Each structure stands twice: as structure tokens, then as C-alpha cells.
């Protein structure tokens with residue numbers, strides 16, 4: 138497998154390293170190929186040197202104070218640096234000590250770490266990794282855009298690539314060459330608390346977005362290495378809770394969960410992080426079949442595989458498949474792990490070296506991992522720069538990189554309902570907001586920048602306002618800005634508001650001449666297990682709030698800020714309009730306001746199925762039997778909003794679909810259709826044409842619909858346009874009975890919205 142265009146010193150071409158001098162012991166000679174260079178280092182390394190390279194510790198382990206409780210301000214501890222980086226030769230450090238730092242502090246920390254690393258015998262620089270999942274999340278003041286679920290709602294892969302390129306510029310400028318992003322888990326269940334970190338429920342959308350993000354990170358002007366996570370099958374635990382058992386037969390694994398990883402590996406992704414959970418009773422960290430047979434042989438991945446947080450230790454402390462730490466290390470490394478995100482003990486490299494000396498881990502296995510790690514360091518140019526940060530003077534100006542985040546926030550906002558239910562305005566869509574009356578803004582997510590950003594923003598949980606980007610508006614502030622302060626009355630609520638608070642708001646409302654209420658619903662940030670829930674129904678107090686405002690006769694617009702769909706079927710009929718904003722980031726408030734007042738015509742489309750009922754975890758690609766209701770009708774698939782839903786302020790209809798070419802298609806040929814879109818509205822509209830295939834009969838029960846292609850077009854006001862879109866017949870297959878991919882001949886449908894056309898795929 139090839140390495141992408143990010144190789145070598147592009148990331149750190151300027152060797153002006155500020156405070157620090159660049160003095161690694163090992164210098165590639167211009168004559169050496171990568172292979173020769175890496176071989177030459179490897180041949181000089183001791184078992185301890187190699188064990189150190191395979192070790193990743195958290196920044197806390199080299200700072201003053203105890204892990205998870207560092208002394209402020211966070212600073213390096215000289216004796217820990219000596220112990221960890223020189224004596225134990227640890228090759229990788231990750232993340233921050235609990236919160237974001239300014240670029241200067243990053244430079245100081247990373248410069249100090251690399252200076253220490255350069256003192257060890259091999260002088261191999263440290264590979265620093267971070268979760269910069271929606272911008273440089275741990276660099277204060279950086280550009281924070283939408284989380285992945287919002288990026289997916291744009292359906293705009295070029296924009297996502299650009300956004301990732303911009304993020305990489307800030308990560309690189311902070312001195313960090315390696316990013317633990319993107320998440321390529323396919324979100325099939327809204328209960329799972331990492332839903333918002335994904336590109337949604339359709340493997341095709343996740344794959345295309347994943348490829349765009351990997352290319353953005355790795356092939357832009359300041360490249361960083363991407364990490365595909367969490368390999369594989371992490372997103373569908375049976376209980377819906379984080380890191381609990383999944384039962385996924387190999388066929389489904391290959392059909393649904395592997396394709397995004399395969400696509401991103403083909404696009405050149407540099408590294409992979411492993412699923413912390415278990416599949417079919419086997420923790421993925423010890424699953425040789427998944428980590429080696431599938432990953433190395435089938436997918437031909439030759440990059441580096443890192444564990445997730447503490448996952449080797451968990452093999453004995455939680456999963457109970459190993460009797461002690463040493464056993465756990467042997468199992469994981471022999472299964473195919475290259476680097477352990479330890480991250481808070483210093484025993485790992487010592488035990489690993491012992492295991493190799495004892496012959497329980499073959500030297501060849503160790504060498505294979507170390508070679509991959511050194512290859513990655515080489516590709517990132519670390520041997521040229523010593524891993525020292527570039528000059529602070531080159532830190533990108535915010536104005537030059539925030540365009541992608543602004544556009545992504547705007548394009549993500551998804552208008553799900555706009556039908557003017559309320560008696561006073563029946564028939565007329567309530568949005569965009571016209572008139573000049575007063576508007577009540579309320580709801581617990583209305584005045585929180587943290588709510589807009591979600592997890593991994595300034596801190597891991599994203600809940601501490603201390604680390605918010607200064608000057609970015611909350612939703613209510615952006616509404617005041619857009620509508621004028623005197624048009625907006627604001628009733629502030631926190632998440633724990635009471636029935637009394639609701640009653641007060643309703644009582645005050647009666648006495649005012651209020652045009653409508655905009656109620657900001659949703660969730661406050663959470664990350665990983667902290668977001669596991671017992672119930673995905675929307676909080677009772679938020680439902681009560683909508684009911685009470687509606688009961689006053691005031692029209693209600695709901696705006697949902699949150700990364701997973703909570704069920705709200707009882708109150709949804711009371712909403713005159715409903716807007717899904719996801720976790721739109723620092724520029725989200727203005728994007729929401731622009732959509733509400735109509736200065737931006739919304740174009741977002743839902744990248745998942747919004748369930749109507751808390752236990753109905755169906756996805757758009759359900760099977761035909763899942764359509765069968767208990768009353769024997771075919772109405773069992775009845776989500777609140779279907780996958781791909783989204784309105785604009787224009788009325789655009791898909792009026793026809795026609796095959797281009799013959800209705801008999803030869804195996805291997807492209808099938809193309811012409812789709813007609815008619816805009817009878819008064820505004821130009823950006824539409825996403827979404828093409829689904831329907832396999833009429835197959836040897837494995839076919840899905841009702843399979844997403845195959847999507848294309849964005851602008852339909853001018855009053856215009857009729859034709860759009861061509863297609864799919865290769867090679868992509869109409871599935872994982873068959875023997876767990877390999879097959880394409881079967883027969884009749885297929887192609888669907889765009891309600892329009893369907895059929896063709897015959899010949900033998």
C-alpha cells in the first residue's frame with residue numbers, strides 16, 4: 138500500500154523551531170530510501186528501544202502533578218521527562234493534561250518533550266497525537282466547526298475536505314503531527330453516546346465523508362496523519378451503551394461496518410485506532426482475525442495500529458480474558474497491535490521487553506510494529522525536524538481558515554418541518570421569520586456555546602466554559618444580533634428547569650404580544666460513556682415547556698441542538714417548525730440565526746433516521762420484514778423523519794427519473810439516470826439528489842433501499858433542471874453466504890425521492 142502525499146517534511150518544512158534547537162541523533166541521508174533508513178535505525182535498536190517506541194503515554198505522565206490532577210499551570214517535570222523519554226524511551230505522547238492550551242504553551246510543551254527525546258541514545262523523536270476532531274479542539278482560540286454528524290448533514294465532501302485541511306493547519310502549527318480523527322463508525326442506534334462523532338448511519342455516506350476528511354488532513358498544505366477509529370464494529374453494542382458487548386456476524390461486519398475503513402485505507406490513511414469493545418465475546422484488542430487477517434490481508438493496510446485508551450490493561454481488569462497485565466500485553470501484541478495507548482503507567486514497556494526476551498512475543502512481531510511506527514515518523518518528517526514545532530510566526534490567521542467552518546455550519550442546519558400548524562398562521566410556513574413582533578427565545582441550549590460545540594471542545598467533556606473560544610456568540614446572542622435586541626425576549630433556563638419555571642414563562646407570555654417562540658431543545662455535551670443513557674426520549678421538562686408555550690396560543694419553532702436524535706413524537710405535532718442544528722460549533726449560532734431569518738436558504742439533509750419511538754432503532758436500509766407492522770400492514774417503518782430529510786425555503790420537487798441507455802445493463806457497466814427537479818419557489822435552492830438502489834430479489838435478504846450516490850445541485854427559482862447521476866453495477870452487490878462480495882444479476886430499482894425506475898442486470 139502506498140503512502141499518501143503527506144510524506145516527508147512537508148509538515149515541518151521550516152526548520153525554524155523557535156525556542157528549541159533541532160538535534161535528533163538520527164538524520165536521514167538524502168541517498169537513503171525510507172526502507173533503508175528505517176532498516177538502519179531498526180538494526181541498531183535494543184529490545185528496550187523497541188518496547189519504548191511501541192509505548193504511548195498521556196501528557197500527564199511528563200508533567201508536574203499526578204495524572205488527571207496536574208498542577209496549574211501545566212508544565213513539564215524534568216525528572217519525569219528523563220524517566221519516561223530517556224530511560225524508558227517512550228516513543229509517543231498524547232493529548233493534553235485536561236484542557237486546551239494556547240499555541241505558545243503547546244510549543245513549550247512539545248519542544249521540551251522533543252528536547253528530552255533527543256537525549257536518548259537513538260534520538261528518535263516523539264510522535265505526538267491528539268483528538269482534534271472538529272478543528273484543533275485542544276488549542277485555545279482555534280476554529281471549531283461542526284462535529285462530524287453535522288458535517289455529514291452538509292453532504293458536501295469537498296467542503297469537509299477543506300474543513301479538515303484548515304483544521305490540520307492549526308494542529309500542525311500547534312506542533313502536533315498526528316490526529317485521532319476521523320471516526321468511521323457507522324451509527325445505527327441513537328442510544329449510543331458517540332453517535333454525534335460519526336458521519337451517520339449509511340456506510341456509503343460515512344465512506345465518502347471519511348475519505349474526504351482523510352485527504353483533507355493528509356494532503357493539504359500542512360498535512361497531519363489521520364487515524365481511522367474505532368476499528369471495527371464499535372458503534373452497535375446491544376445495550377446501546379458505550380463499550381458494551383456487540384454481536385456482529387462477519388457478514389454484517391463486512392457489509393456495514395468495514396466499508397468505510399476499506400475506503401479510507403485505500404485513500405492512504407496513516408493509522409488506525411482499535412475498538413475498545415468486544416464483538417461476539419472477543420475483545421477486539423485480542424482479535425487476531427480482525428486485527429491481522431482482515432486488516433492486513435484483506436484490506437492490505439500497512440500503516441500503524443494504536444490501541445484505544447488503556448485497552449490492553451482492560452483486557453484483564455474489565456474484559457477478564459487475561460489473567461494479568463503481562464498476559465494481556467502478549468495477547469494484544471500477538472493479535473496485531475503496534476502501539477499501546479497505555480497511557481498512565483510505566484510498566485508497559487518493561488513487561489513488553491520481558492515478553493520478547495521470554496519468547497512469548499516473537500522478535501519479528503515486534504520488529505513489524507516498530508517498523509510501522511518508524512515509517513510513520515519518517516513520513517511525517519519527524520527525522521528532519523526532530524518533531525519540534527514550526528515557528529509561531531507561521532501560525533495561521535483565523536480569518537484565513539475559518540471559512541470552511543462557517544460554511545459547514547450553515548450547510549449543516551437541517552429544516553425538518555415548516556408547515557405553520559398553528560391556527561393563527563395555518564397554511565403559511567412560519568419560517569423564515571418575517572414580521573416585526575416580539576420573539577420569545579428560551580430553552581436550555583439557547584445560551585450555551587458549550588451546547589453548540591459538544592464534547593472534545595477545550596476539554597474532553599466539552600462542558601467547561603472556561604475554555605470556550607472568546608467572543609463567539611450563543612444562539613440567543615446571534616438571534617439578538619440578527620433580529621435586533623428589542624425584538625427578542627429571552628427566558629433563560631438551565632437543563633434542570635422546573636415546572637414552576639415553565640409556568641412562569643407561560644404566564645408572562647400571555648401578557649405579551651409575542652409573534653412566536655423559538656425554543657432551543659436538546660442536550661448538553663457529553664463524551665463517551667458519560668453520554669450513555671437509559672432512555673432516548675427527550676427530557677420531560679423540555680416537552681413540558683413546548684406544551685405550555687403551545688397552550689398559550691403562541692406558535693412554536695423548535696431548534697434542536699444535540700448530536701443524536703432524542704424521541705419527541707408527543708410534542709413534535711405542536712411545533713410549527715423544527716430545525717436540527719446538530720453540534721454546529723463556534724459558528725453555529727450565527728448559522729442558526731441566518732436560517733431562521735432566511736438570509737441563508739437551508740440545505741442540510743438528515744444523515745440518519747430520526748426514530749418516532751424510543752425503541753424503534755430502524756435505519757433507512759431496513760429489511761422488508763421490518764416494514765411489517767403488528768396489524769399486518771406495511772407501516773412498521775414509520776420514523777419521525779426519514780434519512781435524507783431536509784427542506785428549504787423553496788418548493789423543489791423531483792418529478793421524474795429516466796434511465797440513460799438500455800434497460801438491460803451488462804455486468805460491470807455503469808447505470809445512469811436522468812432526474813428532473815422543478816423549483817416552483819421564489820428562491821434558488823441547493824438540493825442533494827440522493828440515489829438509492831433496490832435489489833428486487835437476492836440470495837441474502839435485500840435491504841429496501843441502499844444509498845449508492847449523491848450529488849449537489851443548485852436549482853434556480855422557477856427553474857426545471859435535469860441531473861445525471863449513476864452507479865457502477867459493480868457496486869450493486871453485497872456480502873454473500875460465504876462472506877465474500879458478490880453481485881447477482883436480476884431486476885434492480887433506482888430511486889430518487891418518490892421516483893423509481895427499473896433495469897435488468899444481465900449475467
Ligand code: BGC
Nearest residue numbers: 232268317366410445446665
Ligand atoms: C477514545 C478515543 C480517543 C482516545 C484518546 C479514548 O477514550 O475512545 O476516541 O481518541 O481516548 O483521547
